[in-house]
Amino acid sequence: MRKPSAGRFARLGAVVTAAGLVTVGMAATPALAVSDTLWIAAPYELALPKAVDGRQAPAATVALGLYHDNADHRVTDGRLTVDASALTGVAEITWPETCAPNGATAVCSFPEVPLSGETPVELKIRAAAGAEAGPVGQITYTATATTDDGVISGPENSTSVRIASGPDLVLNRPAPVTGVKPGSTVPVPFSVVNNGNEAADGVQVTLFVTRGLAVGGVAPQCTSTPLGEGTIKPITKVDCAFDDVVEPGGSFTLPAPLRAKVASYALGERIDITVAAGGGAEDLAMENNGAIAAIDVVNTADFAVRGARVSGAAGETVTAELTFRNRGPAWVANLGSGDPVAAVDVTVPAGATVTAVPDSCEPRTLDGGWWESETRTGAPRYLCQLPMWVAEKQTATFPFELRIDTVVRGAKGAVTLKPPYGDAPLAFDPNSANNTAKLVLNPAA
Template identity: 65%
Template sequence: MKKPSTGRVTRLGACAAVAGLVTVGLTAAPALADSDQLWVNASPWQLVLPKASDAGPQPAPTTLSLSLSHDNVANQVVDGRLTVDISGLAGIAEVTWPENCAPAGTTAVCSVAEVPASGNDSTVKVPVTVRAAVGAAVGASGRISYQATATTTTGEQLTAGENWTDVRVASGPDLSVAALPPSTGVAPGATVPVPVSAVNKGDQPANGVQVTYYVTRGLTLDGLAPQCVSAPAGEGEGPIHPVTKIDCAYDVVVAPGETFALPSPVTATVAAYGLYERVDVGVQARDGAEDLQPEDNGTVKAVTVTNTADFAVRGARLTAAAGETVTAQVTFRNRGPAWVANLSSGEPVGRVDVTVPPGATATAVPDACEPRTADGGWWESEVRTGAPRYLCNLPIWVAEKQTVALPFQLRIDTVVTGAKGAVVLTPPYGTEPLPFDPNPANDKARIVLNPAA
């Protein structure tokens, strides 16, 4: 059973940026509270190695990042033993082991003292370096296989399913982009550096370099080369576009082992409405040559701004006779000053929980609203109307001063004087308050039918 691996970065340019990206889940939650599963994680999920030189300097080795994880956060898992079998690499590649691995012939047992729960720790536990063997031809391929065991502190023995990494020898450039550290606590109007560099770890030169930026709306890049071209990425709302794509072409040759760097510094200036911002950077050769390891061709500069966004909801007060249908216009508004965007995760910026007033029936509801039972449970009926409660997803991004209308058509079955239904703004998941919202008092409202005189 091979567990999917995630790439090093989630890139906005991989699909329509406005739709957002949902990071691939590594595993489902365990079916039973006391069950658990051990996993071997490998990044990248496959290795493409530059062909070794017959004479002279060799291409830089490639790092295969291995780690162990387990599912159940309630368990503490220790004494991880990762067995790495490289017998499938004979004549194809050579391996250098880290200190926590004990090699014996074509296998090594690597120790991981404490195994983290999936998603809780991305620290690389077993960095193995691999390079093509001298004489290995382009196209030669092999496989690295893994087995693993670990023990819970209650004494349960865990065993990982089958896992492996395919290895192939190829020839071409391999532009590996240097990581960009995040910037936090940045004030609106401030500027942060966005240096871009990439080393060619391949065996062939990169004849020309293309740098592509995907920049969220709250940032403006300064210092770009004159030949850079920008355009909105994905769909926006009117004149507002959440992401801008910028392409910059450089006529340079980056030989194997050399590093490409921008000819002049590039910086990002934070707008007054900035909050959770990012610049996704991708670098590739311009001559159409296949990059040997595209997983390391990109990185992300995350910028967290010290700012707030006052989210608020509004209900409605309506008067109607029995048998009549009225529209309760529930509204959400971002009072700013910041916009809010979850472009990386694709999650809504929040949800609006709407309870239908007594004596009324919802006969038409917004598409973004899911029916629920009165206590918030799943609504079993295939018909979306008629539920006593609705949970409405807001968009994955909202501009400052943006309003989202959520019209509910309510049929008055029985006139109940002063019948009240609740409108409550909630986070997209969980119960923690929205960290950027400075005024939780306006996160609640009411739908009132036939208020008392």
């Protein structure tokens, strides 16, 4: 069993076009305690550059970590056992200070096991002189840690290792930038080194830039393509092809520093960056070819809902059009996760039955539980999901068809804005007064 990696990159274009998500190759194996799970974070496979021309082979980095799932638990005394005995004679390992080696095996200590998939332990491994290309074996891992419920352990996990020849382009990982003001310009650090044993004959650079940022043309070697349906495009894809030859140990940068202009409607923005060797050459370690430049802008978005007042006689069907509006000034987007930006919670007035609802509205019981009926109509409550992004000043209408079974004067339902999951306030919305409205059926004269 493998848990998806926490370190994802270059997925914005895939989210917008509904294609598959790109993930970094990180293996993880769970072991269940009473109420927590211990995970071992490690690469699924590793390619070691072969030594050539009598020179020492470049070292590859293996990032390892432990983490757990339950925020209510403190997990301590993590011990990760790394067995690299299969590499004896074909590779050399440099252990960090947090690992206690005994021959080709070592125990790495994690005094505090985090919740996230951080990988604080890094091994340096290089192919031995004379080692030939091809599979050489596996590094295996086991782990234990201590919680309030006792000791939990991670079953064996492994990294397949091979010796290969080729370029290994490694992209720097920009630190997240916070506190940015709309209208400002933000530098985006960009640099690439070749950790492989062969030159990269050209460099391909791809940027996925969210709508609240503008990076200009980047370079004459680049082309820009807006992505998404409709007149407003949430992402711009920038493709660049450079003919620079990057020798082993050499580096590459863009012709001019990468800078992003922050729009007045920007909020949580990002640039997803990937690099690849030119000519379709295989990169020895694709997991370090991508990075996310996250730019958090100081801005707000005022989400609001408007209810409806409709009337009709018993037996008639009426339509109530419920409206969502983003009053801005910021747009809101969850392009990385693909989650809805918010949900509209609708409670049906007494005396009426819902006979038709929008496709984005799921039926619920009155207390918010799952609706067990095979039909989507007739429920007392509905949860309508908004899209994964909404532009500033954008509106959405949710038409509900209501059959009036019994005339109840002034019957009141409710329309409430909520986060897509849970009940916490919308962090970007400073005005909660317009997050609720009434759906009134047959209002009193």
